[in-house]
Amino acid sequence: MSKNEHLQACRRRKPRFDCLGKHKMLFNPEIVTFKHKIMNSLEQLKTHTKVVADTGDFQLIKEFSPLDSTTNPTLIYKAVQQEKYEHLLEQAIAENENCGLQIGQGLVDKIIDSLLVLFGCEILKHVPGRVSTEVAANLSFDTEATVAKARSIIAMYEAKGISRDRVLIKIASTWEGIQAGRILEKEGIHVNMTLLFSLAQAVACAEAGATLISPFVGRILDWYKAKAGHDFKGADDPGVQSVTMIYNYYKKFGYKTEVMGASFRNTSEIVELAGCDLLTISPNLLADLAKSNEPVVRKLSPQSAAHEGIQRLDVSEKSFRWHLNEDAMATEKLADGIRSFNADTTKLANMIEKELLA
Numbered sequence: 001m002s003k004n005e006h007l008q009a010c011r012r013r014k015p016r017f018d019c020l021g022k023h024k025m026l027f028n029p030e031i032v033t034f035k036h037k038i039m040n041s042l043e044q045l046k047t048h049t050k051v052v053a054d055t056g057d058f059q060l061i062k063e064f065s066p067l068d069s070t071t072n073p074t075l076i077y078k079a080v081q082q083e084k085y086e087h088l089l090e091q092a093i094a095e096n097e098n099c100g101l102q103i104g105q106g107l108v109d110k111i112i113d114s115l116l117v118l119f120g121c122e123i124l125k126h127v128p129g130r131v132s133t134e135v136a137a138n139l140s141f142d143t144e145a146t147v148a149k150a151r152s153i154i155a156m157y158e159a160k161g162i163s164r165d166r167v168l169i170k171i172a173s174t175w176e177g178i179q180a181g182r183i184l185e186k187e188g189i190h191v192n193m194t195l196l197f198s199l200a201q202a203v204a205c206a207e208a209g210a211t212l213i214s215p216f217v218g219r220i221l222d223w224y225k226a227k228a229g230h231d232f233k234g235a236d237d238p239g240v241q242s243v244t245m246i247y248n249y250y251k252k253f254g255y256k257t258e259v260m261g262a263s264f265r266n267t268s269e270i271v272e273l274a275g276c277d278l279l280t281i282s283p284n285l286l287a288d289l290a291k292s293n294e295p296v297v298r299k300l301s302p303q304s305a306a307h308e309g310i311q312r313l314d315v316s317e318k319s320f321r322w323h324l325n326e327d328a329m330a331t332e333k334l335a336d337g338i339r340s341f342n343a344d345t346t347k348l349a350n351m352i353e354k355e356l357l358a
């Protein structure tokens with residue numbers, strides 16, 4: 001090879017920077033490498049998107065090095081049943097021993113809040129960024145109670161030396177929840193608006209100044225699969241389409257609220273959303289991505305969103321309620337999500353009550 005040919009070959013192989021400017025990688029359609037090491041699908045995804053771990057089982061997340069972590073009432077209930085986390089429940093009970101409350105007077109709720117914060121503090125030892133802690137689902141239609149609960153959770157974190165910037169208070173994206181988010185953001189308490197299944201919810205959250213939204217993918221797929229009686233794959237997955245539409249809307253109209261796709265059923269849903277601001281992924285799907293060498297190509301970007309012909313949506317209260325009611329999937333999934341998170345919190349409360357009476 002002549003010197004000239006060699007130089008040209010080197011130029012062709014020049015490491016590229018991805019749009020986040022994070023990693024240099026040599027791109028070839030078959031295999032993606034980082035400094036000549038083959039990148040697995042998880043490593044490739046991380047060059048396009050901030051990867052978040054979706055679990056209360058914090059011992060599982062170390063090997064995946066996520067930036068943030070998310071929890072919900074179901075995940076915490078699942079984690080606390082494991083022997084390895086029994087000590088956190090004991091600690092939460094001990095912290096409230098002298099609070100002056102009895103069972104039936106709010107003691108169990110206080111213990112649950114302590115438990116959520118203890119899990120959050122443990123999780124924060126394993127991630128450099130933020131933890132999402134969800135407020136009780138039975139507050140989903142009560143703005144004032146949600147604000148009070150969020151303030152109290154943040155005060156508990158701060159008492160343990162965790163600054164509010166490392167916590168996202170997760171709130172259901174009902175009209176009342178979104179108004180709570182608006183109030184909290186003005187106080188520097190950051191929110192993660194969850195149980196989000198529609199553009200109307202997403203636009204209302206952005207206009208309320210939410211730091212982050214969690215549009216669900218898998219639960220949307222579940223609904224359409226059950227209705228249609230068949231599966232949907234890749235870009236045809238209605239959950240993927242919903243998050244793509246929300247992401248494009250935000251980028252096109254310049255909203256700052258971060259979009260974090262959540263609730264995944266398989267890795268192809270995740271790969272289809274590469275480029276989304278963040279994706280929160282369960283440990284088993286993180287493991288599947290880490291085991292795979294399939295190329296992960298960026299699908300979402302502010303540049304491509306700019307070319308989308310999207311109309312602005314009015315989300316005054318009446319219009320929000322109208323759009324949500326018109327969307328049977330979003331209406332049913334929001335209601336069902338609140339019911340099932342509340343059911344798991346009730347199970348946790350019963351478990352704590354049993355422990356207190358033992």
Ligand code: E4P
Nearest residue numbers: 054070072214218219262263
């Ligand atoms: C995270 O923010 C969500 O609560 C979670 O991804 C929901 O996942 P699921 O639909 O699998 O319960």
